[in-house]
Amino acid sequence: xxxxxYMGSAITFPLFDSGHSVNLxxxxxDDDIIDSCRKGPHPKLGxxxxxxxxxxxxxxxADAVADAQCVFVAVSSEGFIPVFRKFLETRRDVxxxxxxxxxxxxxxxxxxxxxxxxxxxxxxxxDGERFEWISIGGPVKASELSRMIPSASIYGVSSDSLRxxxxxxxxxxxxxxxxxxxxxxxxxxxxxxxxxIGLGICDGIYKRRNEEDYHNICGIIFNAAIGEMxxxxxxxxxxxxxxxxxxxxxxxxxxxxxxxxxxFGELIGAGSTPKDSYEKMMGEGELAExxxxxxxxxxxxxxxxxxxxxxxPLLKTLYRIVIRGKSPEEEIYSFIEGCGC
Amino acid sequence: xxxxxYMGSAITFPLFDSGHSVNLxxxxxDDDIIDSCRKGPHPKLGxxxxxxxxxxxxxxxADAVADAQCVFVAVSSEGFIPVFRKFLETRRDVxxxxxxxxxxxxxxxxxxxxxxxxxxxxxxxxDGERFEWISIGGPVKASELSRMIPSASIYGVSSDSLRxxxxxxxxxxxxxxxxxxxxxxxxxxxxxxxxxIGLGICDGIYKRRNEEDYHNICGIIFNAAIGEMxxxxxxxxxxxxxxxxxxxxxxxxxxxxxxxxxxFGELIGAGSTPKDSYEKMMGEGELAExxxxxxxxxxxxxxxxxxxxxxxPLLKTLYRIVIRGKSPEEEIYSFIEGCGC
Numbered sequence: 067x068x069x070x071x072y073m074g075s076a077i078t079f080p081l082f083d084s085g086h087s088v089n090l091x092x093x094x095x096d097d098d099i100i101d102s103c104r105k106g107p108h109p110k111l112g113x114x115x116x117x118x119x120x121x122x123x124x125x126x127x128a129d130a131v132a133d134a135q136c137v138f139v140a141v142s143s144e145g146f147i148p149v150f151r152k153f154l155e156t157r158r159d160v161x162x163x164x165x166x167x168x169x170x171x172x173x174x175x176x177x178x179x180x181x182x183x184x185x186x187x188x189x190x191x192x193d194g195e196r197f198e199w200i201s202i203g204g205p206v207k208a209s210e211l212s213r214m215i216p217s218a219s220i221y222g223v224s225s226d227s228l229r230x231x232x233x234x235x236x237x238x239x240x241x242x243x244x245x246x247x248x249x250x251x252x253x254x255x256x257x258x259x260x261x262x263i264g265l266g267i268c269d270g271i272y273k274r275r276n277e278e279d280y281h282n283i284c285g286i287i288f289n290a291a292i293g294e295m296x297x298x299x300x301x302x303x304x305x306x307x308x309x310x311x312x313x314x315x316x317x318x319x320x321x322x323x324x325x326x327x328x329x330f331g332e333l334i335g336a337g338s339t340p341k342d343s344y345e346k347m348m349g350e351g352e353l354a355e356x357x358x359x360x361x362x363x364x365x366x367x368x369x370x371x372x373x374x375x376x377x378x379p380l381l382k383t384l385y386r387i388v389i390r391g392k393s394p395e396e397e398i399y400s401f402i403e404g405c406g407c
Numbered sequence: 408x409x410x411x412x413y414m415g416s417a418i419t420f421p422l423f424d425s426g427h428s429v430n431l432x433x434x435x436x437d438d439d440i441i442d443s444c445r446k447g448p449h450p451k452l453g454x455x456x457x458x459x460x461x462x463x464x465x466x467x468x469a470d471a472v473a474d475a476q477c478v479f480v481a482v483s484s485e486g487f488i489p490v491f492r493k494f495l496e497t498r499r500d501v502x503x504x505x506x507x508x509x510x511x512x513x514x515x516x517x518x519x520x521x522x523x524x525x526x527x528x529x530x531x532x533x534d535g536e537r538f539e540w541i542s543i544g545g546p547v548k549a550s551e552l553s554r555m556i557p558s559a560s561i562y563g564v565s566s567d568s569l570r571x572x573x574x575x576x577x578x579x580x581x582x583x584x585x586x587x588x589x590x591x592x593x594x595x596x597x598x599x600x601x602x603x604i605g606l607g608i609c610d611g612i613y614k615r616r617n618e619e620d621y622h623n624i625c626g627i628i629f630n631a632a633i634g635e636m637x638x639x640x641x642x643x644x645x646x647x648x649x650x651x652x653x654x655x656x657x658x659x660x661x662x663x664x665x666x667x668x669x670x671f672g673e674l675i676g677a678g679s680t681p682k683d684s685y686e687k688m689m690g691e692g693e694l695a696e697x698x699x700x701x702x703x704x705x706x707x708x709x710x711x712x713x714x715x716x717x718x719x720p721l722l723k724t725l726y727r728i729v730i731r732g733k734s735p736e737e738e739i740y741s742f743i744e745g746c747g748c
Binding site: 205207213215216218241243278279280281285286288292293296310311316317319322324402403406 | 545546547548550551552554556557558559579582584618619620621622623624625626627629630633634637651652653656657658660661663664665666740743744746747
């Protein structure tokens, strides 16, 4: 497991409980976490790791991955490129990659889907060898998973032979469902972070006004988000059924109710600028990945997919609010007046 | 508008604001409401009706509907049969019917979709005349609509000629989208009340345990609900696209966050029996329509659709909890361990 933050560490619980040996490697930002885990509870999850899980400091990557039968990557989207490059330099032979990182990467000015970028660098390292990839999606909050609260995840597999691997990490409290489409799961997982900001913004607006909840607006936003995600996935050649699965509706439901991106939106809706909101959260150790999902997602959609942002009016609205700093209230209201739903 | 409760009264705001004459008739249960509205604010909405809206007591149905160009029905599902029969007895000629009532009706031991039952009695009253019907769905909480908080609704029309009518009641704060399938909108609206109970139950369980939220479970339930609703709609010959629209995902998002059925589920999840929960809410003037949606929905699915409840494991779980009184915790956990998601 590459990455010892919330999610990487939480996934080690079902991995271990389903009978596997687990090596947890922390990046150069995680050395303190690894140190703490060796003495007591995981500092973010508040609970100790399973006894048999081996922990590795950032300098010990080679040892951590040498004999691994597969590798999970659970770093932030910013961290994906350096970590994956380091992994490829270190690793001798191929193995399946299971990706918990959500979003896009930017390499020399070009924004790409993580799986596409990974496949390219993989091919230059392991020329001619098969690229086996799983994009992991679904509504799984790490703090709940590590307490064994029942959770379910969808594993978008690049080939049918990986379905068995997905099944092998399933436990009664962590149900894993393989799904035969990487793009659908990957894009749903990335864009739901963007759209969850929109749900948060609406709640922030009513809080600022000191009125009751604006449920009706949230219903419109949720519905439009699902519709736009289906369009994005189809355009990318994926299966839009993924949007109507755990990766889409299931995850957006949870992310919209709670979570960092929702909170980021709430701060903006309540009147804080996107920059201040982002920095306030960073100061508390909370990364609002949805900011990047809006910026890079729009970039990717326009550049790589040759799409017109006018076809995705809600994403355009979020872009104007979050990246361009326009008024949340005016933008949301004008979206609703103009939307086709 | 037949029915002066929350929803019927709230819809009079956009109807009036979009330039129509509106007659609001209260059933025999609503006479006190009509009396109050004539003197001051609507007792449930807390705000006065628009000045031009005419109010009618239960005895004055004939006057209320005589010249109407179309009729909205917004009574509870229990009230639908007597009110619609009375309307047909009173009314001289045909007009389009727009139905806000959600759920099923039971007539001589047979459970039917409201639109199907209405069409039958309509045909025996207006033999040979065209039955024009709109099923109204979407995430619209009445208290927000009457405060002009932006809301959107989907009107499932029985023929394309009704699209214009749907458009004619749209306002900037009440966006109306016509949709060419009655069954999809009607069934999504009915079953989302049943499935919202499931979301409430999960929140009730964690409250009883005094733990943090169980978001991951709710994500699983939300996702399974959408999947089963799509199956129900398809089996009934409807368009499952309605499930992925305002009538399905949009409305379930709002109903799961807030609302009477969610609260009913929460009481059950926290340990109260379904009967006690239902009666507690009735004592506060709150009808948990989802109870009926589970009971009648299952009956309808098995009898009218010849469906096997085993194909809808979440609905079966809710039936066992809400109707058969089984343990919420055991049933939900066993659903999750066995679900195919």
